[in-house]
Amino acid sequence: MTETAELNTEHRHWILIGCMLAMFMAAIEVTIVATAMPTIIADLGGFSQFGWVFSIYLLTQAVSVPLYGRLADMWGRKRLLFIGVSLFLLGSILCGFAHSMAWLILFRAFQGLGAGAIMPLTSTIVADVYSPRERANVQGWLSSVWGVAAIIGPLSGAWLVQHFSWSVIFWVNVPIGAIAMLLLARFLPSREQNQATTLNLTGSCWLMICVTALLVALLQAEVLGFWLVPFLLLAVIAAWRLKQHEQRADAPLFPLEIWRSRLIVAGNIGNLIIGASMMGISAFLPTWIQGITGGTPLQAGSALAMMSIGWPLASTLSGRLMLITSYRFTAQLGALLLIAGSALLLLLRSDSSIVQAGFTAFVIGTGMGMTSTTFLVSVQNHAHYDIRGICTASIMFSRMIGSAIGTALLGAVLNLNLSLRLPQADDPMQKIMSPESRQALSEATLHDWTGQIASSLHWVFVVSLLIALLTLWVAWIMPRQRPEVE
Known part of the structure; x- marks a missing residue:
């Protein structure tokens, strides 16, 4: 590894700002939604399901993170990040129009699928455009996004719910995401990938089954009761099958x-x-x-x-x-x-x-x-x-x-x-x-x-x-x- 960055660009600061905006959009979503949940429940009902508003977001995000990471190495960071941000913004818009808790949970799943790309790819892009010596400091800037989101999220969520409809807490993501995409579209160069362009679909399926079963078992342990055991068993079997497949695959995940x-x-x-x-x-x-x-x-x-x-x-x-x-x-x-x-x-x-x-x-x-x-x-x-x-x-x-x-x-x-x-x-x-x-x-x-x-x-x-x-x-x-x- 040399001291130089893989993507040489004169506009690294704009790329960093774009990545920080995209990361902020996904980071603030957790705290701002938590603040507004009492108001959402009062409007939509479905208190027994409200835990899934958070669990489904984490679940779809966790399942998709490794897939996005591998696809970014195969197809390019820029393309996959734009797909992720687009999914996140689509989910945000639809969440604001949800008329029941079930629909809100479904649209939160779309948000999670988008967030699965935003978190790892913004960090990877920054690593691509900064040298090894510079990455240590720049990753600190990315981490500061979480601190700012943790403070601004609850305060802004409470203010927005008090003065506007709860739908606005989802729609505020749209201008932030749009600005991030414009900056990255303008200043982030694309790099041609030389690897195979086919995704390991079998390995991807086993991974999704394994992670989904494991997270459902862990996040819903008290609710599942006896059914916790079948979910854990399914996770173990899927992990074993994934390991076997990865050892033989031409392009492992x-x-x-x-x-x-x-x-x-x-x-x-x-x-x-x-x-x-x-x-x-x-x-x-x-x-x-x-x-x-x-x-x-x-x-x-x-x-x-x-x-x-x-x-x-x-x-x-x-x-x-x-x-x-x-x-x-x-x-x-x-x-x-x-x-x-x-x-x-x-x-x-x-x-x-x-x-x-x-x-x-x-x-x-x-x-x-x-x-x-x-x-x-x-x-x-x-x-x-x-x-x-x-x-x-x-x-x-x-x-x-x-x-x-x-x-x-x-x-x-x-x-x-x-x-x-x-x-x-x-x-x-x-x-x-x-x-x-x-x-x-x-x-x-x-x-x-x-x-x-x-x-x-x-x-x-x-x-x-x-x-x-x-x-x-x-x-x-x-x-x-x-x-x-x-």
Whole structure:
């Protein structure tokens, strides 16, 4: 690998802006929709289905990410990104016209299919137009998009719903996506691909079956009951068939170079761990603040937003740190910060302040930002142009799967503890989270329940800490090299 970028262009800053706009459009969609969901449910009904509004978006996105990554290596980044943005915008427009929860879920699936291209391909395009030395800093700029989206999303969503129809929260994507496509159409050069132009359809089908079955099993574990086992069994069988097919395929979805590279495998394992560890704070810190300390949703959101602030700051810092130290040192420092932040979760008490919770979230965010950026940049610098798309997609795919696994694992830990500690209580978590139900409980019952739930959540944080400890092992695998010597 040389110091030069594969696509030489004098307008890299416009390409970067276009990629950041496209990524912002997909990033803000998660937080802005979450804010508007109460209003949407009041209008469309279907409360029992509202979880699928988020699950279907994650599902279709996760299924399509590796496919887009491989197709981008075969057919070109520009073409596939435009297809993805177009699907995302089509889904956004249709979501605004949904007249029932079922139609909204269907249109959210289109959004997820588009987001599956946006996330990996914007990062891959930026890696193509910047040299290995520059990528470390530029990936920090891309990470900052998530921090901005996490802050702007809830605020803008609340304002739009208050002053306009909830449909507007989907339609605001259209001008952002249009500007991004115009910039990239004007300034991003196309590059002819020399590889075969046929997609490995059999491998793609097995991959989709495997990922779909796995994610449905993990995301809907409580609802499925006994049917969880058939879904997991289907995922295992599909994974085994995919492995067999990939070993014989002329154009495998995941080229053999990926599995032969210790660094690329380590980067994927690292992001799998980060995704799982992230759910320990994303899903359960707000639960602690609202359920144990009796805080408001605004206080919970404010504390969690500190993670989104710490992530891009650390990501930018890690880019500079890699240039003067090494991949390994930067990843190890990030792993130690992640472990320290996860340990701070265990210090939370019923009288802990929002400041303490926010500081804990910030430390965890810095650890995640530093490790994830180091893993991504090291893989992109190590991968040849012809497989960089699938390598970048595999990193993001691993993080999504890790998040789903973390949600299921930590949720199971919480439910197991609650069933052991409060066997006679009927949905105690829901009752202490609701202000009305909380006030209806007697003082003795409330004190007992909050104590038992706090102990249960501490076990969730213990498991989250154990998961975070694994990042230190992955960081040790990173090479003692700086980006400029790739």
